[in-house]
Amino acid sequence: MRLGSFFLTFWLAPDFVQAASSVDWIWSAKYVVTMDAASRMFKNGAVAIRGERIVEVGPRAAIERKYKASRRLDRPESVLLPGLIDAHTHAPMALFRGLADDRRLQDWLENFIFPAEAKNVTPDFVRWGTLLACYEMLLHGTTTYADMYYFEETVAAATKQAGMRAVLGQTIIGFPAPDAKTPQEALLRAEKLLERYRGDPLIVPAVAPHAIYTTPDHVLKAARALANKYGAPMLIHLSETKRENDDALQKRRLTPTALLDSLGALTGRTLAAHAVWLEDSDLEILRSRATGLAHCPSSNAKLASGVARVPAILKAGIAMGLGTDGFAGSNNDANLFEEMDLAAKLQKVHLLDPEALPAKTVLEMATRTGARALGLENETGSLEAGKRADLIILSLQSSRAVPLYHLISQIVYSLKGGDVTDVMVNGQLVVQSQKVLTLDRAQIFAKAREYRDRIVRSLGLSPSPIE
Numbered sequence: 001m002r003l004g005s006f007f008l009t010f011w012l013a014p015d016f017v018q019a020a021s022s023v024d025w026i027w028s029a030k031y032v033v034t035m036d037a038a039s040r041m042f043k044n045g046a047v048a049i050r051g052e053r054i055v056e057v058g059p060r061a062a063i064e065r066k067y068k069a070s071r072r073l074d075r076p077e078s079v080l081l082p083g084l085i086d087a088h089t090h091a092p093m094a095l096f097r098g099l100a101d102d103r104r105l106q107d108w109l110e111n112f113i114f115p116a117e118a119k120n121v122t123p124d125f126v127r128w129g130t131l132l133a134c135y136e137m138l139l140h141g142t143t144t145y146a147d148m149y150y151f152e153e154t155v156a157a158a159t160k161q162a163g164m165r166a167v168l169g170q171t172i173i174g175f176p177a178p179d180a181k182t183p184q185e186a187l188l189r190a191e192k193l194l195e196r197y198r199g200d201p202l203i204v205p206a207v208a209p210h211a212i213y214t215t216p217d218h219v220l221k222a223a224r225a226l227a228n229k230y231g232a233p234m235l236i237h238l239s240e241t242k243r244e245n246d247d248a249l250q251k252r253r254l255t256p257t258a259l260l261d262s263l264g265a266l267t268g269r270t271l272a273a274h275a276v277w278l279e280d281s282d283l284e285i286l287r288s289r290a291t292g293l294a295h296c297p298s299s300n301a302k303l304a305s306g307v308a309r310v311p312a313i314l315k316a317g318i319a320m321g322l323g324t325d326g327f328a329g330s331n332n333d334a335n336l337f338e339e340m341d342l343a344a345k346l347q348k349v350h351l352l353d354p355e356a357l358p359a360k361t362v363l364e365m366a367t368r369t370g371a372r373a374l375g376l377e378n379e380t381g382s383l384e385a386g387k388r389a390d391l392i393i394l395s396l397q398s399s400r401a402v403p404l405y406h407l408i409s410q411i412v413y414s415l416k417g418g419d420v421t422d423v424m425v426n427g428q429l430v431v432q433s434q435k436v437l438t439l440d441r442a443q444i445f446a447k448a449r450e451y452r453d454r455i456v457r458s459l460g461l462s463p464s465p466i467e
Helices: 003-016 060-066 091-096 105-120 123-139 152-162 183-196 217-229 242-252 256-262 280-288 297-302 310-315 336-351 359-365 368-373 407-413 441-459
Strands: 021-033 041-050 053-059 067-082 084-089 142-149 165-172 203-209 234-238 270-274 292-295 320-322 391-395 420-425 428-432
Touching: 021 053, 021 060, 021 391, 021 407, 021 420, 041 060, 041 067, 053 060, 060 067, 067 407, 067 420, 084 270, 084 292, 084 320, 084 336, 084 368, 091 105, 091 123, 091 142, 091 152, 091 441, 105 441, 123 142, 123 152, 123 428, 123 441, 142 152, 142 234, 142 420, 152 165, 152 183, 152 203, 165 183, 165 234, 183 203, 183 217, 203 217, 217 234, 234 256, 242 256, 256 280, 280 310, 292 310, 292 368, 297 336, 310 320, 310 336, 320 336, 320 359, 320 368, 336 359, 336 407, 359 368, 359 407
Parallel strands: 021 067, 084 142, 142 165, 165 203, 203 234, 234 270, 270 292, 292 320
Antiparallel strands: 021 041, 041 053, 067 391, 391 420, 420 428
16 A cells, blocks of 8 residues: 555544444344334344443444444344333232133122232232233233232332333222222322332332222322322223213213313323223313323123224324233233234224224334323334333244235234243343243242132132132
């Protein structure tokens, strides 16, 4: 090289050659589905991650030129997605899984679940039930969930142990509960939860009055006021059954939605679960209040609650995510892949329209729209620079994945929770090669079996599952 050429190269290099930026992780896969507003997808794509946040998403070659990672995860025969969001469940109830199936909601609640809870629910029960639920959710690709239960501070501790993100609502109910003799005591517990977890990177504390038929009006107002005081969400069941709607109309001359609105209970950040029996006037109220909804198709079907008006709800501009609901009879697992598949098919058969609720819309409900329903759209729900690093990888190596014509349809209608291989939450690898890294499987399963025996004895049930 001539001397002039050497100096020319030396002086021009800083302008044209930029050193690679350091990141903690680069995840790459055959396909990257961002679920962002532009619906971007990349073949041979990658995600660069630094700390808790996504730095950039794009083609693998471009990401690798721009960033130098201290750790890599490359899955060349897989698809990379944002973590799924379960917008409504009751995690500790995993220990009641299958306790009372094939019953109506009121029968199930009043004759089985409420008595079982009164006799068994303690902080220790809640801890192990939550750990079991989190273990299952992580293996099925759920990275964020919304919960309503008792001893919610224990739910929070177990969730953080698992490394998951959650919106956790302390239940407020109008009769003695396992953790509070009165609604006032439950409100005090809720306030302690709000204070303890304010600003937590994984836990969003919330206030959770159970429903209009279990919570007095003055308590609903107090729950709303408490949530607003802390800028926190309020979680509630809404119009789950026809009976709930009919009773409200007969006794109060208002729909459950209109009743909540008349009390000011929807004035603030709210997530309402089920919303099966909504009138057009209810949709307008919910839209105007920016209320988020959680659609629970398996629960609604199993309890014969009805089929929610999902297309009309989404068309009205209301954010509606997907929820699994509890494990104890309303649903028996925590698999959002099942919910996506069923949500789409229920609408098609109910409306006699195969184009109702297409796969892309359902996947949005489980990701970006679910995040918006929970008020977390700036943090999670899509793969975008600046958002939390909540990612999952699905294998495309099973028989369910071939042949592959349309990726989104394959994810919703063919792939299953068992195809999830790797999960990251908040920049932490929590599942690798289908192994949960944060939880002890053997210990959790042993405790679950131990609690099964206790619950059977407490209710006087047959000790044998085949009798």
